[in-house]
Amino acid sequence: MDALLISYIKSKISVTEEEMNTILSYFQPMKLQKNELLLTHGQSSQRTFFVVRGCLRIFFINDEGSDSTRYFAFENQFATALASFITAEPSEEIIQAVEDSDVYYITHKNFYHLLDIIPQWEKFYRIYLEIAYVTNTKRLMSFLIQDALEKYCQLLAENPIIVRRLSNKLVASYLNISQETLSRLKSKL
Numbered sequence: 001m002d003a004l005l006i007s008y009i010k011s012k013i014s015v016t017e018e019e020m021n022t023i024l025s026y027f028q029p030m031k032l033q034k035n036e037l038l039l040t041h042g043q044s045s046q047r048t049f050f051v052v053r054g055c056l057r058i059f060f061i062n063d064e065g066s067d068s069t070r071y072f073a074f075e076n077q078f079a080t081a082l083a084s085f086i087t088a089e090p091s092e093e094i095i096q097a098v099e100d101s102d103v104y105y106i107t108h109k110n111f112y113h114l115l116d117i118i119p120q121w122e123k124f125y126r127i128y129l130e131i132a133y134v135t136n137t138k139r140l141m142s143f144l145i146q147d148a149l150e151k152y153c154q155l156l157a158e159n160p161i162i163v164r165r166l167s168n169k170l171v172a173s174y175l176n177i178s179q180e181t182l183s184r185l186k187s188k189l
Helices: 003-012 017-025 082-087 108-117 119-145 148-158 160-165 168-175 179-188
Strands: 028-032 037-039 047-053 056-061 067-073 077-079 094-097 101-107
Touching: 003 017, 003 047, 003 119, 017 108, 037 047, 047 108, 067 077, 067 119, 067 168, 101 108, 108 119, 119 148, 148 160, 148 168, 148 179, 160 168, 168 179
Parallel strands: none
Antiparallel strands: 028 101, 037 094, 047 077, 047 101, 056 067, 056 094
16 A cells, blocks of 8 residues: 555544455555546545545536636645535536546545444544635635735745646646636746
């Protein structure tokens, strides 16, 4: 099992070696090709993913056919279409590998089974939900109160890996601005 996943879990909760082995037994490895889809619009999100290498993108496509990226998960991060994962309703979101990626996944059934058998997994899930809530709230606030330049500067300060590793098209989708606007901002800075 990958040391990165073990380290991540240990950074959030304290478990015995036996409990860790039980947790890890429910995670499965998966190799992904660039642009491979893990979840499409209308499917129920039945897996959550941990990125060991690469990058996953969670995004929506609006009625006009353009996409808006909600989240990028790089190494040492979890990702899922969380609302669908929790409710089992069809997802509005799409999950895609934007680079060749190595991930581990755990199914919804097994994730919730761990909640029943390992008390510390409840704490892990609470921390997971808290991180997701804070991340999504900050994203929403940036859309409501920041102009394009402020959003780009905040991205550079807080998550420069997105700008360094991903295409202008994906960065613009994440900032909810046009590629042309992004190019202008980059030339000013």
